[in-house]
Amino acid sequence: MHGQDSAHRELKVGILGATGTVGQRFIALLAEHPYFVIHALGASHRSAGKRYSQAVQWKQTAPIPHAVRDMVVHECKPEHFTGCSVVFSGLDADVAGEIEADFRRADLAVFSNAKNYRRDPTVPLIVPLVNSSHFAMIPQQRLQHKPPLKKGFILTNANCSTTAVVVPLAALEKAFGPIESCMITTMQAISGAGYPGLPSMDILDNVVPHIGGEEEKIEWETLKILGGIVDGDDGLKAFDMHSPSPLRISASCNRVPVIEGHTECVSVRFARRPPPSPQQVREALTAYTSDAYALGCPSAPRHTIFVHEEPDRPQPRLDRDYQRGAGVSVGRVRQCRVLDIKFVVLANNVAIGAATSSIINAELAVTKGIIA
Numbered sequence: 366m367h368g369q370d371s372a373h374r375e376l377k378v379g380i381l382g383a384t385g386t387v388g389q390r391f392i393a394l395l396a397e398h399p400y401f402v403i404h405a406l407g408a409s410h411r412s413a414g415k416r417y418s419q420a421v422q423w424k425q426t427a428p429i430p431h432a433v434r435d436m437v438v439h440e441c442k443p444e445h446f447t448g449c450s451v452v453f454s455g456l457d458a459d460v461a462g463e464i465e466a467d468f469r470r471a472d473l474a475v476f477s478n479a480k481n482y483r484r485d486p487t488v489p490l491i492v493p494l495v496n497s498s499h500f501a502m503i504p505q506q507r508l509q510h511k512p513p514l515k516k517g518f519i520l521t522n523a524n525c526s527t528t529a530v531v532v533p534l535a536a537l538e539k540a541f542g543p544i545e546s547c548m549i550t551t552m553q554a555i556s557g558a559g560y561p562g563l564p565s566m567d568i569l570d571n572v573v574p575h576i577g578g579e580e581e582k583i584e585w586e587t588l589k590i591l592g593g594i595v596d597g598d599d600g601l602k603a604f605d606m607h608s609p610s611p612l613r614i615s616a617s618c619n620r621v622p623v624i625e626g627h628t629e630c631v632s633v634r635f636a637r638r639p640p641p642s643p644q645q646v647r648e649a650l651t652a653y654t655s656d657a658y659a660l661g662c663p664s665a666p667r668h669t670i671f672v673h674e675e676p677d678r679p680q681p682r683l684d685r686d687y688q689r690g691a692g693v694s695v696g697r698v699r700q701c702r703v704l705d706i707k708f709v710v711l712a713n714n715v716a717i718g719a720a721t722s723s724i725i726n727a728e729l730a731v732t733k734g735i736i737a
């Protein structure tokens with residue numbers, strides 16, 4: 366972690382869904398942030414009016430940060446968030462759509478973890494270690510909003526299992542050009558479904574080979590994230606969905622009895638012939654650095670991808686806290702006898718898969734002058 370912390374004045378931030386799994390991670394991370402200061406907390410009517418420590422079922426390893434223990438939780442209404450430069454959302458998808466639209470209408474900048482706006486043609490879907498160039502869509506989103514907005518927008522980060530896989534894929538495309546096809550099999554942690562998640566009787570001693578909507582999310586979101594932005598004949602920008610070089614993705618998703626950290630087995634075929642060797646792939650993954658780190662975002666990991674040489678890594682229990690959960694771990698890079706190369710990737714679903722991504726995205730927005 367690094368940053369030009371003293372260059373930024375303090376900026377007030379709010380958290381929607383502050384009592385949830387992702388919301389708690391926001392609280393833990395933001396309590397130590399160099400320039401974001403927690404100013405307002407929102408959750409459902411069940412929590413509204415209570416002090417945070419009474420409203421939350423706190424499940425983090427460190428105690429509730431002192432600064433938020435006694436803060437009163439509000440309903441998720443923009444009037445309680447006046448003065449916030451950034452609003453982070455860890456809301457359930459059932460309610461995120463309407464609430465986040467209300468906040469944008471109130472000219473607030475919303476950084477969402479929910480799926481609702483990821484497919485919106487004017488909403489950037491940004492994994493901050495990959496596609497910070499998609500911030501270029503924000504001016505158009507503000508202009509197309511009725512009425513046009515000065516400060517407000519919605520920006521989303523990706524589904525947690527998409528986030529894990531797009532980081533190495535971006536590194537490989539940067540080094541070797543387009544990937545043509547990709548097969549992904551996930552082993553996803555229970556915390557990915559929020560608290561309390563699956564009943565213990567359903568997940569202990571078991572693997573559940575279905576997570577509703579997850580495979581479609583990986584297959585679609587990866588194209589938006591790894592694709593570019595084109596200028597259309599109508600003068601409007603559009604996400605190209607990787608169309609200049611079509612990419613076929615097939616994902617199979619499984620829930621496994623792990624608390625935190627999604628593990629994914631990935632096979633890729635490159636457009637270029639001959640494909641890179643496993644050693645060239647290891648070197649390209651290790652060398653990859655994000656714009657977010659280069660631009661000085663304090664929560665960006667110094668080393669984006671750690672490549673393990675040991676044959677039995679990465680493992681969720683051992684590797685999910687790499688770079689405070691902001692980095693991604695890869696291992697078992699080897700030849701694939703069907704496609705070209707296969708490997709295992711592991712990312713912390715609650716950190717870089719959720720809250721940490723949103724926070725780095727907001728830091729990028731500050732760095733790029735989109736938030737003042």
Ligand SMILES: NC(=O)c1ccc[n+]([C@@H]2O[C@H](COP(=O)([O-])OP(=O)(O)OC[C@H]3O[C@@H](n4cnc5c(N)ncnc54)[C@H](OP(=O)(O)O)[C@@H]3O)[C@@H](O)[C@H]2O)c1
Pocket residue numbers: 381382383384385386387388407408409410411412413441455456457458460461478479480523524525556557558559560714715718719
């Ligand atoms: N968990 C992950 O690894 C992960 C990763 C990436 C993205 N996501 C996405 O992030 C979002 C949050 O997930 P989560 O796992 O943190 O869920 P969660 O633990 O179930 O938390 C949901 C939060 O939403 C609030 N909420 C529920 N109904 C509400 C309403 N009617 N009005 C206002 N607030 C309401 C809850 O407040 P109360 O406590 O008051 O009920 C709680 O704070 C979801 O959209 C999820 O898909 C999760």
